[in-house]
Amino acid sequence: MTILRVEGVSKAFQGLHALGDVAFEVDEGQILGIIGPNGAGKTTLFNAISGALKPDSGRIVLAGDDITGRPPHRIARAGLVRTFQLMRPFRSMTVLENVGVASMSHTSAHREVVAHASEVVERVGLGRWRDTSAAELPTAGLKRLELARALAMRPKVLLLDEVLAGLVPAERAPLLELLAALRDEDGLTMLFIEHIMAAVMRLSDQVLVLEQGRVLTLGAPEEVTRDPRVVEAYLGEEPSGAET
Ligand SMILES: Nc1ncnc2c1ncn2[C@@H]1O[C@H](COP(=O)(O)OP(=O)(O)OP(=O)(O)O)[C@@H](O)[C@H]1O
Numbered sequence: 001m002t003i004l005r006v007e008g009v010s011k012a013f014q015g016l017h018a019l020g021d022v023a024f025e026v027d028e029g030q031i032l033g034i035i036g037p038n039g040a041g042k043t044t045l046f047n048a049i050s051g052a053l054k055p056d057s058g059r060i061v062l063a064g065d066d067i068t069g070r071p072p073h074r075i076a077r078a079g080l081v082r083t084f085q086l087m088r089p090f091r092s093m094t095v096l097e098n099v100g101v102a103s104m105s106h107t108s109a110h111r112e113v114v115a116h117a118s119e120v121v122e123r124v125g126l127g128r129w130r131d132t133s134a135a136e137l138p139t140a141g142l143k144r145l146e147l148a149r150a151l152a153m154r155p156k157v158l159l160l161d162e163v164l165a166g167l168v169p170a171e172r173a174p175l176l177e178l179l180a181a182l183r184d185e186d187g188l189t190m191l192f193i194e195h196i197m198a199a200v201m202r203l204s205d206q207v208l209v210l211e212q213g214r215v216l217t218l219g220a221p222e223e224v225t226r227d228p229r230v231v232e233a234y235l236g237e238e239p240s241g242a243e244t
Contacts, residue, residue, distance in 0.1 A: 003028040009058030018044040033204030040210040051075040079156035089134035096130040102152035140171040160192040
């Protein structure tokens with residue numbers, strides 16, 4: 001079943017077509033990897049879907065509900081939540097408190113907030129850090145905290161913006177496993193922008209390739225890597241971090 005439908009979305013900045021007629025669908029419980037060279041429009045696409053930017057034209061439909069142009073907090077409440085590459089937790093608060101703040105988007109009853117936040121903290125593998133202040137977390141822990149804060153908002157669809165950036169290969173593999181488990185065990189739908197091709201290939205059910213604001217191709221990872229246009233536009237660029 002389709003959970004997210006992007007219909008002919010376009011966005012221009014002073015005449016520059018950052019997105020041109022972008023259309024695709026994501027099925028519930030699937031992971032869509034989004035790749036493309038620098039400036040291809042990946043971040044603009046996330047901004048348009050999550051409400052940070054209003055598209056010039058086109059529609060974004062979440063679980064049958066037209067969310068186009070709604071403000072980000074309303075889109076998040078409708079079930080589409082985004083993580084940011086630049087993580088901004090409340091540094092003086094503990095891991096559990098940070099996640100609790102996000103849980104409050106759904107309930108204000110203290111006991112429920114703590115119970116739900118604790119569950120999410122465990123789910124992302126931060127159980128032993130729950131009472132540590134965010135400021136003391138290493139980068140890999142901060143990535144998990146960012147993920148936990150998003151999960152605490154009970155998303156139907158999660159947008160992940162370069163969640164692996166800044167991690168060494170040994171830290172990437174367990175995070176990838178966690179994302180796969182969130183799909184396979186919890187049925188979470190995810191869209192993720194990623195430059196590390198090996199991670200995209202391993203995790204994605206479908207890969208969307210953007211080039212100059214347009215969809216170059218959309219398909220299963222193995223089809224996409226065989227597409228000569230993709231090799232020329234992107235893979236030929238010597239993707240970084242292929243060792244994951
Ligand atoms: N607010 C803005 N004002 C003007 N131009 C913008 C704005 N945001 C993005 N652009 C332009 O739109 C195009 C797409 O940018 P975008 O950041 O979406 O690409 P990207 O694929 O995310 O790139 P990267 O991989 O470098 O993050 C670029 O040419 C960029 O300069």
